[in-house]
Amino acid sequence: MKFGGTSVADIDHIRRVARHVRREATSGHQVAVVVSAMAGNTNQLVAWTRDMAPLHDAREYDTVVAAGEQVTAGLLAIALQDLGVDARSWLGWQVPIRTDAAHGAARITDIDTATLEERLSRGQVAVVAGFQGVGPDNRIATLGRGGSDTSAVALAAAIGADRCDIYTDIDGVYTTDPRVVDTARRLDRLSHEEMLEMASLGAKVLQVRSVELAMVQGVRTFVRSSFDDPDQTAPDGANASVGTLICDEDEIMEKSVVTGIAYSRDEAQISLRRVADKPGVAAAVFGPLAEANINVDMIVQNVSEDGTLTDLTFTVTNADYERACKVIEESREQVGYEVMQGSTGVAKVSVIGVGMRSHAGVAAECFQALAAEKINIRAITTSEIKISVLIDADHTNLAVRTLHSLYGLDKN
Ligand code: ADP
Ligand code: ASP
Ligand code: MG
Numbered sequence: 001m002k003f004g005g006t007s008v009a010d011i012d013h014i015r016r017v018a019r020h021v022r023r024e025a026t027s028g029h030q031v032a033v034v035v036s037a038m039a040g041n042t043n044q045l046v047a048w049t050r051d052m053a054p055l056h057d058a059r060e061y062d063t064v065v066a067a068g069e070q071v072t073a074g075l076l077a078i079a080l081q082d083l084g085v086d087a088r089s090w091l092g093w094q095v096p097i098r099t100d101a102a103h104g105a106a107r108i109t110d111i112d113t114a115t116l117e118e119r120l121s122r123g124q125v126a127v128v129a130g131f132q133g134v135g136p137d138n139r140i141a142t143l144g145r146g147g148s149d150t151s152a153v154a155l156a157a158a159i160g161a162d163r164c165d166i167y168t169d170i171d172g173v174y175t176t177d178p179r180v181v182d183t184a185r186r187l188d189r190l191s192h193e194e195m196l197e198m199a200s201l202g203a204k205v206l207q208v209r210s211v212e213l214a215m216v217q218g219v220r221t222f223v224r225s226s227f228d229d230p231d232q233t234a235p236d237g238a239n240a241s242v243g244t245l246i247c248d249e250d251e252i253m254e255k256s257v258v259t260g261i262a263y264s265r266d267e268a269q270i271s272l273r274r275v276a277d278k279p280g281v282a283a284a285v286f287g288p289l290a291e292a293n294i295n296v297d298m299i300v301q302n303v304s305e306d307g308t309l310t311d312l313t314f315t316v317t318n319a320d321y322e323r324a325c326k327v328i329e330e331s332r333e334q335v336g337y338e339v340m341q342g343s344t345g346v347a348k349v350s351v352i353g354v355g356m357r358s359h360a361g362v363a364a365e366c367f368q369a370l371a372a373e374k375i376n377i378r379a380i381t382t383s384e385i386k387i388s389v390l391i392d393a394d395h396t397n398l399a400v401r402t403l404h405s406l407y408g409l410d411k412n
Contacts, residue, residue: 001020001021001024001031001032001033001034001152001165001167002033002034002035002036002130002148002149002151002152002164002165002166002167003017003020003033003034003035003036003076003167003226004036004148004149004166004167004168004169004226005036005037005038005039005040005041005042006039006168006169007036007167007168007169007226007227008035008036008037008038008039008072008075008076009038009039009040010038011075013226014072014075014076014079015079016226016227016230017035017076017079017167017226018076018079018080018082018083018085019083019230019231020167020226020230021033021076021080021085021087021125022080022083022085022230023230023231025085025123025125026085030120030121030123031120031125031126032116032120032125032126032128032155032156032159032161033076033125033126033127033128034128034129034130034148034151034152034155035069035072035073035076035127035128035129035130035148036068036069036072036130036131036148037067037068037069037071037072037131038068038071038072041068041071042065042068042131042145045064045065045067045068046061046065048064049061049064049065058103058104059103059135059137059139059140061103061104061142062103062104062132062139062140062141062142063139063140065131065142066092066129066131066132066140066142068131069129069130069131069132069148070089070091070129072129073089073090073091073127073128073129074089076089076127077089077125077127080125080127085125086122086123086124086125087124087125087126087127088119088124088125088126088127089127089128089129090116090126090127090128090129091129091132092128092129092132092133092134092140092141092151093133093134093140095111095112095113095115095116095128096111096112096133096134097111097128097132097133097134097151097154097155098110098111098112098133098134098135098136099133099134099135099141099143100135100136100141101135101136101137101141102141103135103139103141103142104141104142104144105142105143105144106133106135106141106142106143106144107143107209108133108143108150108151108154111154111155111158113155113158113159116128116159117159120159128151128155130147130148130149130151130152131143131147131148131151132151133151143207143209144207144209145207146204146206146207147207147209148207149166149206149207149209149210150207150209150210150213152164152166152210153210153213153214153217153219153221154213156219157213157217157219161219162220163220163222164214164219164220164221164222165221165222165224165243166206166221166222166223166224167224167225167226168205168223168224168225168226169225169226169227170205170225171186171224171225171227171228171242171243172186172187172188172223172224172225172242172243172244173186173187173190173195173198173203173205173206173223173244173246173260174186174187174260175187175259175260175261175404175409176203176260176261176262176263176400176404176409177203177204177262177263177400180263180396180397180400180401181261181400181401181404181410183404183405183410183411184404184409184411185409185410185411186242186244187244187259187260188244188245189244189245189246189247189251189252190244190245190246190247190252190259190260191246191247191248191249191252191354192211192214192215192246192247192248192249193215193249193354193385194259194260194352194353194354194385195211195246196208196211196212196215197262197350197352197383197385197386198260198262198352199211201262201263201264201348201350201352201386201388202262202263202264202265202266202348202350203260203262205223206221206223206246211246214246218248220245220246220247221245221246222243222244222245222246223243223244223246224241224242224243224244225242225243228241228242249354255354255355256353256355256407256408257353257355257356257359257362257407258351258352258353258355258356258362258407258408258409259352259353259354259355260352260353260409261349261350261351261352261400261403261404261407261409262349262350262352263347263348263349263350263396263399263400264347264348265318265347265393265396266317266318266319267297267315267316267317267318267344267346267347267348267390267393268315268316268317268318268320268321268324268342268343268344268346269313269314269315269342269343269346269378269379269390270313270314270315270316270321270324270325270328270340270341270342271311271312271313271340271341271342272285272311272312272313272328272335272337272339272340273311273337273338273339273340273341274309274310274311274337274338274339275309275310275311275312275335275336275337275338276308276309276310276336277303277304277307277308277309277310281312281335281336282299282301282312284331284334284335285312285314285328285331285335286299286314288327288328288330288331289316289324289327289328292323292324292327294316294320294323294324294327295316295317295320296314296315296316297314297315297316297317297348297381298313298314298315298348298379298380298381298388298390299312299313299314299381300312300313300314300379300380301313312337313378313379315346315348315379315390318344321342321344325340325342328340345392345393345394346378346390346391346392346393347390347391347392347393347395347396347399348388348389348390348391349388349389349391349396349399349400349403350386350387350388350389351366351386351387351388351403351407352385352386353385353386353407354385356384356385356386356387357384357385362387362407363380363382363387365406365407366387366389366403366406367389369402369403369406370389370391370399370402370403372402373395373398373399373402375391375392375395375398375399375402376391376392377389377390377391378390378391378392
């Protein structure tokens with residue numbers, strides 16, 4: 001069972017979480033619980049490290065930002081004990097959950113579950129602090145924002161859990177963000193591939209790495225609400241209650257062409273005008289960006305008519321925008337472009353569905369519908385199961401709503 005920040009936002013919420021855990025424990029399940037920090041707490045901790053020094057030691061950042069989960073793990077253990085449920089808290093290093101050395105965005109390398117499993121078999125509930133592990137340097141390492149989802153899936157895989165229930169502030173995964181489209185529909189089932197695309201293309205709900213891990217390790221992940229009355233839910237959650245099961249594609253009977261729409265406003269566009277159209281130019285642009293650890297997402301390059309000059313457009317995250325501009329300016333001579341233009345006022349809207357593999361025309365319909373709303377498309381990328389378009393950020397909600405209706409996703 002994993003509980004996110006809004007589910008453990010204060011004492012009353014943690015008490016309700018304890019009742020969810022008690023329900024599962026008293027119905028005979030062995031239960032490991034992963035908790036996030038109280039909502040907003042991690043943001044505050046991150047802000048403090050930045051206020052102290054904008055550029056700081058990533059190991060000390062981890063020491064600070066991992067603190068929120070220590071608080072909620074302890075509080076939930078107390079709440080459970082208060083209900084008469086045997087429970088104890090575990091910090092990452094106590095389990096231990098081992099990670100690589102990438103402080104701030106560490107990957108879990110190994111979980112030693114021997115002690116934990118011994119306690120579970122005695123009926124003790126394990127309350128594990130999410131988002132954290134211990135690095136090869138023996139220091140606390142965090143898994144990147146939203147990382148408690150990954151802690152939960154990794155732990156479920158390591159102990160061979162039957163289920164991994166992700167409790168959040170919404171009762172499942174929807175066709176799109178319900179905050180933007182009020183006719184969004186909850187999906188009963190969603191394939192790992194589609195969830196992976198939704199998460200990487202902007203839908204929050206699950207951290208991308210947790211979905212990768214669930215897919216590779218075959219962990220059945222069930223997204224459900226912690227706001228339901230804990231004692232009104234049947235114990236066998238995945239069968240009896242409301243939520244979304246993330247599963248293998250062949251477990252999904254009812255297949256539609258498009259499953260969901262995702263969006264991300266965390267995009268910035270950089271265009272290089274009048275670049276020489278010759279071998280080595282793309283390498284001269286993207287090589288230095290890669291060296292600076294800047295991820296490039298969409299790339300569009302035109303073929304020039306006479307083989308002399310062309311335009312090159314690409315996107316990076318908002319956070320990397322300033323740095324990317326600087327890197328490109330520095331390699332100006334090598335690249336040989338005339339002007340660089342950039343904008344952070346852009347958004348990426350994506351249409352996702354495994355049905356696209358075998359269905360032609362999805363992209364054409366998308367472009368027509370956006371054109372009918374006078375939404376200009378700045379760049380396009382596609383894969384087998386998704387289409388993404390880059391548009392002006394001001395049009396994000398309109399584009400999401402338009403595409404949601406276009407593909408018949410609105411609830412009746
Ligand atoms: P937690 O704190 O439990 O980890 P998150 O805030 O990370 O929760 O994720 C849940 C939120 O994700 C929801 O409140 C919802 O607004 C947002 N969200 C975005 N896209 C979707 C979607 N397609 N389906 C469900 N929720 C979505
Ligand atoms: N507390 C961490 C964060 O806010 C991890 C998580 O909530 O999953 O990013
Ligand atoms: Mg989350």
